[in-house]
Amino acid sequence: MAKFIYKAxxxxxxxxxxxxxxxxxxxxxELEKMGYIPVKVEEVSKYQSxxxxxxxxxxxxxxxxxxxxxxxxxxxxxxASLFKSKVQLVKSLDIIGRESQNLRLKEIVSDLRDxxxxxxxxxxxxxxxxxxxxxxxxxxxxxxxxxxxLENILLRLVDFADKEEEIKSKLRAALAYPLLMLVMGxxxxxxxxxFVMPKLVKLxxxxxxxxxxxxxxxxxxxxxxxxxxxxxxLLIAVLIFVFKKLxxxxxxxxxxxxxxxxxPLLGRYILMREIAxxxxxxxxxxxNGIPIRDAIEATVPALGSRALEKELxxxxxxxxxxxxxxxxxxxxxxxxxxxISLIGVGEEAGRLDEAFxxxxxxxxxxLDEQIKVMSSLIEPVLIxxxxxxxxxxxxxxxxxxxxxxxx
Numbered sequence: 001m002a003k004f005i006y007k008a009x010x011x012x013x014x015x016x017x018x019x020x021x022x023x024x025x026x027x028x029x030e031l032e033k034m035g036y037i038p039v040k041v042e043e044v045s046k047y048q049s050x051x052x053x054x055x056x057x058x059x060x061x062x063x064x065x066x067x068x069x070x071x072x073x074x075x076x077x078x079x080a081s082l083f084k085s086k087v088q089l090v091k092s093l094d095i096i097g098r099e100s101q102n103l104r105l106k107e108i109v110s111d112l113r114d115x116x117x118x119x120x121x122x123x124x125x126x127x128x129x130x131x132x133x134x135x136x137x138x139x140x141x142x143x144x145x146x147x148x149x150l151e152n153i154l155l156r157l158v159d160f161a162d163k164e165e166e167i168k169s170k171l172r173a174a175l176a177y178p179l180l181m182l183v184m185g186x187x188x189x190x191x192x193x194x195f196v197m198p199k200l201v202k203l204x205x206x207x208x209x210x211x212x213x214x215x216x217x218x219x220x221x222x223x224x225x226x227x228x229x230x231x232x233x234l235l236i237a238v239l240i241f242v243f244k245k246l247x248x249x250x251x252x253x254x255x256x257x258x259x260x261x262x263x264p265l266l267g268r269y270i271l272m273r274e275i276a277x278x279x280x281x282x283x284x285x286x287x288n289g290i291p292i293r294d295a296i297e298a299t300v301p302a303l304g305s306r307a308l309e310k311e312l313x314x315x316x317x318x319x320x321x322x323x324x325x326x327x328x329x330x331x332x333x334x335x336x337x338x339x340i341s342l343i344g345v346g347e348e349a350g351r352l353d354e355a356f357x358x359x360x361x362x363x364x365x366x367l368d369e370q371i372k373v374m375s376s377l378i379e380p381v382l383i384x385x386x387x388x389x390x391x392x393x394x395x396x397x398x399x400x401x402x403x404x405x406x407x
Contacts (some may be wrong), residue, residue, distance in 0.1 A: 164277070
């Protein structure tokens, strides 16, 4: 099949894009079926050296190929809006594909459109791209297709992604000022050690006296920083590389994850975030008619903690052997008694989805408070730490002068 670039009228709006067809006439017929009035249809081969948007004088399309979670959320939001406006799925995907500024997403949406045209369900088509669309996402879409409420499911997915992004945004905002302070503190110390200290070293050497221990330590650090600074850069690069590799090796990362979950402040934050994500995802899946075992199997891989993920994998087996959800989760040491009690009550009342969503809401509120506590503690700790380092440098530089004055 050949590709054709087209310009067409959609009411008073002019639209452009690409379409696949065997001939130009068939391409025009396809556009008419989509509700467009073709103005210009030409084969892509004539414009192989010219980007499609430049051919129509609309500026260059962005060549971004990386797809972020925000891009997927935007795609979901656009699809939900078009569904709400009663636009057919194929036409909706065609519109989204044309409007997308991400080249990779444009290709994926175009393929999804072709799959739908060939008679496949949207959930089946999305299954070709597990890297971008999680099992939770695909299962939700599949349940919406079965129940004839795809629009509501899309809106719920958008709401779910918004809540995830809101938590991340609050954390980023809380850490922005402390990180700025840390960077400025490191720069200050670096300038003092590499530029100020060498000038004072020359002055101290002229004194021909035994320098205090603190001053000698500072001179050693200064000389090392100026001479072997690239080793420090290399060490940081190696540590970053090793840290990333550890995330790919489950045997090494799980012990570290368990230690991290036991930390007083950070561990509590990570655990609350993971429990909130687990409960909200599970609640959404169950409320849309997905069986509890399938919902758990889809939810567990979406967690960020591999230690918690490993322990939760046994829940599905416990359910098949006749255990209740509450009893199975009670075996996991990371789950508080409060959560187990609420799940048990919800299970007995036949409102398990509501129980999970209630727990998620509670923990999300506690996460906000935890972020505030963390940010309020990080700032004074950083100020104290930077102050101690700068104070040590200043005292070390002044001690030889004090020795002279005391003689």
